[in-house]
Structure formats: C-alpha cells, structure tokens
Amino acid sequence: MPQDVKFDLPFDTPISEHLEHARARHLRWVWDRRLVRSQAGFEEYVSWDLPQAAARTYPHASAEDMVVLMNWFSLAFLFDDQFDASRPDRADRIADVARELIVTPLRPAGSTPRVDCPITMAWAEVWAHLSEGMSLAWRTRFAASWGRFLVAHTEEVDLAARGLAGTLGLEEYTEFRRRTVGIHHSIDAGERSRGFEVPAQVQAHPLMIRMRDLAADTIGFMNDIHSFEREKRRGDGHNLIAVLHRENRCTWEEAADEAFRMTTECLNQYLELEAQVPQMYDELGLDEDERDRVRMGIEAIQHWINGNYEWALTSGRYAADKQGPASAAELAGRGSVDDLLTV
C-alpha cells in the first residue's frame, strides 16, 4: 500500500535550480546548529531529502532564501518527531518548546529565545530571515497560522501521552488534521519566497479562506496515505486510514481506498473553487497588479500540493521497509534518534 499511491494532479510545477547548492549549505547548518547530534540521526535526516521538498514547494526562492527555507523545514520536521511514547512526561517539555516557537514571531525579530534548545535557537535565527521585508499584515497572518499549527501539534502530543491517540471520530479527526498538517503557514511562506504579498482583502475573502482549508485537507490526507507505514511502525493512531479502519469496521485496504476517495474529493472541490477566482477579482475590484499577486498566491498553493506530493513519493521518511537506528528507535516507541529539546 501507501507510499507509492499515485494521484492524478493537474499541476505542473517547477523545481528550484538552487537545490544542490542549497542542500550542501543546509546540511552543514543542520550539524552546526545541533539539529542532528549523532551519525545515525544525520543519516536518517539525509534520507528524508527535505531539500527536495523545499526546492519543489518554493521553486522561485533565491539561492540564499532556499537555504533558509530548508533550515526551517529541518527544525519543523525534527520537532514533529520529538515525542517519545515511552516518556509521557516529555509532553510538558514539548508544550514549552512549542509555546516558545509560537511567541518568536510575536517578538521583534532577532530577539533571544526564552526557552533554550537547538529547535528554539534555530527558529529564532530562521524567523529573523524569513520575516525580512514582509508587511505587518503578513507577519500577523503567518504568526497566527504558525501558532494554530503548533497549538494543535501540542494537543496531538497530549492525546498520545494520555493514550488517546486513536480515539477521534472521523469528523473530529478531519477538523483536527486540518490544524495539525501545517499548510496555512507553509503557503504564507510562499509569498516570502517569491517576494510578493496576496492583497489583504483577498486573504480575508471566504473563497480564499476555503481554498486554503481545502488545500490543507488535500495535503493532510495525502500525507496520511503516504506516511501510513511509518506511522503504523511508530504506533501513531493519528492517520486517516487508521481512523477509517476503526470507524467503518472495514479492512485496511478498504480504509485506504476510502482515504484515497476522500483525498480526491477535497482536491476536486479545491479545483472548483479555483475556477471561481476571476469572479472574486471583479467583486473586489482588483487592479492588474493585485490580480497578479493573487495568481502568484494560487501558484504558491499549487506548488505545495504538487511539490509535497512529488517529494513524498520518494522520501526516505515514509519508506515502508526500513532498517537501522531510526526504525529501531521508532519501533521502540521513541520519536527520533536524537533529543533536541535539551541544551
């Protein structure tokens, strides 16, 4: 099943020409900032190929920005794995670190974190660069998108710590997944990566809000399908296939088929809304420059849907058959090889 499930996506998105150059600089940074602390952790990290994900989701970023975007991905993905099922007390430390990550964009850029660990230090550095040149409206939107994601992540960890990971019903899970997938801030970052901003009245328009939500649903469900083997290995019950299997009392294969159908439906709904965008131009009386910025904003969504998909098909992160320290750690209930929440 899973990692090789193909979707028929109607987008053709570019990949950054800076990939290889940025990858080398990024991997040095990951070591320097102690985001990996062991050879095994480094090898596992390299196998995920996050530089490819960044190069596909932000294809228009400059060479320098591309490195920073990769750096950002590394701390977000690595933080995601810090929960250790055998140590439920870790949930409090994760909540502390998550709150620190939330407040960073609410401080003047360049401030020193109040909670000190490799993840928080790395984020303060990345945010100083990522926020550069962006308006107050964008920083406000990004801070809220990012904050909502991290709060939801903390809830996910809390549920796991209390042994309740596999108890959400389908409707509840669907709503929860939209919050944990972290797509809203990822799309926001697309504006920074290409040096433009979607007009504020468009971001506030119900059509754009709904499109962003549907993109998040599509990507979240796709990710659940592609990461299913990994999450089964980790004992993580927060996965659409697992929810459907339990809720519908069906086989794993039937659950996977239904997850596929639901994903396709989200994508189709998204595409229907995309077709309504020209009406919104007229309704809001946008001029040519504003329309251009909306078009780039929609491309940022497409880059995410397609780029994330292309990357997930081959990333070592979601590989079904896996050996070595990372999968041994996962099978033992540990989230990751390295502890990144202590100094």
Next chain:
Amino acid sequence: MPQDVKFDLPFDTPISEHLEHARARHLRWVWDRRLVRSQAGFEEYVSWDLPQAAARTYPHASAEDMVVLMNWFSLAFLFDDQFDASRPDRADRIADVARELIVTPLRPAGSTPRVDCPITMAWAEVWAHLSEGMSLAWRTRFAASWGRFLVAHTEEVDLAARGLAGTLGLEEYTEFRRRTVGIHHSIDAGERSRGFEVPAQVQAHPLMIRMRDLAADTIGFMNDIHSFEREKRRGDGHNLIAVLHRENRCTWEEAADEAFRMTTECLNQYLELEAQVPQMYDELGLDEDERDRVRMGIEAIQHWINGNYEWALTSGRYAADKQGPASAAELAGRGSVDDLLTV
C-alpha cells in the same frame, strides 16, 4: 503631580448606558471566578473602577457584551500586577501563564486551558464570547495584537526580575512602551463591541498602522503620567517620567513636563493622520459601507484615547495617597494582594 494632569482632548465620547447594571453582574463574576480571593483584594479591585473604563472605551456594546468586556479587563489588569519583586522566581510562572493566554485565541474557542489558574480559566471563558461572530481575519489580527502585548509583558517582568527595570534608554523605552501598553488588541476589541469590522485592506494600510501605533504611544505615555505615583510606590522603573529623569539628569518636575510635551506631540501627530483618512478612501476605492466601517474603526480609537483618559483621572488604581492592604503590599514589593497564578 501626576494623576490630576489634564490633557486637552478634542474628542467627545459617550459612556455606555449599561454601566451600573453590568458592574453588578461583573463584580459577582470576579468573585465567582476567584479573580479576587480576599476582602482586601476585592476592595482594592473595586476602587479601580474598571467598569467605568469599559463603559467609556466600549460605549456601544450590548448589555451582555459589556459584562464580558469588564470581565476581560479584570483578568488583564489583575494579571498585570502578579509580579512580586521579592520573588523573582515568579517570573517563570508569569511567563507560563502569559504563554497560555497567548495560545487561547489560537485554539478552537471553548477549549480547556492547558495551564490551570484563575486567570487562564477566566480568559478561556471570555475569549469564547469575545470571538463570537468575528471573521478569521479579525481573530488572526486580535490573536497577534494580544500575543505581542503579552510577550512584551513577559519581557517587562523578566527585566524586573533581573533588576534591570530602570536601564532602558529613551528610544528603547518608547518602542518597548508601545508593545507593553496593550492598545492594539484593545482597539481590535472595539470592532467586536459594536459588531463591525474595519476592511482588511484598511488595516493593512500604512496610514492605519501608523495611527494605531500613535494611539498606543499617546495612551501609553498618558498612562505613565497618571500612574506615576503608583509605580514609584511599587518601585517600577518602567515609566516615561522615570526614564526622562534618569536620561536627561533633570528634576522630577522637568521630567514630568517633558513627558507631557511628548504625549501632546504624539496626540497631535495622530490627529494630523486622522485628517488624511479621506485620501485613503479614494486610494483604496472604498464604497460607502466600507467607509462607514473605517469611521467606526476610528471612533473606536478615539473612544480608547478619551475613555481611558477620563477613567484614569479618577481611578483608585492610580491614587497617590493610599492606605490599606493594597498599598502595604505594594510598598513591600508585592504586586498585588491576592495570588492568582496558582489553583
């Protein structure tokens, strides 16, 4: 000096007809929610007359909303006083509570707080009501305004805990004060109190951003003047008069005069920008309904400048000559009579 310093404000703002009715309900709520825990704490709280402040700053709120706005004021002002100079270790608990207050608007409304104390419980309840019916754009803006304020508040407490409260230079202090005064989210709440929203493109416009900042500066400086005696009693060095006294090596009276001059200058700058608003209407091509909402948004700022001023002149919070448990606590370096950060 201080509490009786008069400014010449060109606004004439109304006061809510629901004041007395709401005050009675609010005071019961404050007891019920354990936001005051002693008779002395209650008497001190009553002397502040926060209901008057809410009735002046949100004159158009419904009877029910007025109670909730008063409830909100109570937890914000009471939290502000929880730092205890004799117990610097309290700074960590204050940071914990502040972070919880920050994340509340980033969760689905009605969620249970993760940090449990009277302040956080009260805020979760207030936020569920305060966010009702408001758009995603408003909730995003409010969450960021509120978060920036609480992060700055934590920094203020941290500086005090390290004995560095009186070390900021004038420029640094001015910038810091804009963040600690908490006016941006207070103005945001004006929209909720009257059931409208300022168009997103106006909130993103440099003119409106600058007007909001200048309103914050004006109110922050006025507050520094009116609360000077209280803060001297409390040993709080975060006050414009204290900064000017130190920085300019001048007498207290000269420092107070200079603070007055700076405040008036901020107000005048604000008024100059207000006069430019009609040009913004044309630039953004706003229709009549949108212009109405901008006008109400500007009234919300005026209600805050004027309402806060009128309230501060008579509030027992800033009284120079004060006896009883509250001033005894303050003179002993304790922020408040009651501890609200524990269950």
